[in-house]
Amino acid sequence: MDVEQLLAAMTPEVYERLNYAIETGRWLDGSPISQQQRDSCMQAVMLYQSKNNHDPQHMSVGAGGEVAFKSKSELKKQFAEGQDDIIRVAAE
Template sequence: MDAEQLVNAITPEAYERLLYAVETGKWPEGTPLSQQQRDSCMQAVMLYQSKHNSEAQHMTVAKGGEVSFKSKSELKKQFADDQGDILRVNPNQA
């Protein structure tokens, strides 16, 4: 299977599992990954992002394979804009 076939075979659900595995070092069920598995998952995540990531976050692979870096001011603006999406758990905090 070549890289293009691999990317086309990854569903959004599979991508989320791969991303979780890369970030935590284990599958969502709790099974740890070997270093080789983690490296392979990371490559698959980067390939998937290079095709589907149209809203790249700070330091990710954007659609088209470009590495995307956002400046500190861009990130601050993005996080300020996203504050309305945050669910407050403690109602005593503003």
């Protein structure tokens, strides 16, 4: 399978599952992933992000393949803005 076929077949759900496996070292069923599987998942996730990630987070790959880096102050500001939404929802 070439890169374009992989990206065409990769749904947001598949992306989330691969990302979960990378972050936790386990598949959703709890079984561990091998280093080779983790490396392959990482490559697939980065490819997916390079085509679909229009709001990149700190140290992620944005659409177009550009790596996004956010400073600590930018991240704090972003999280502070999100806290307003959390407080508002919790109060309702």
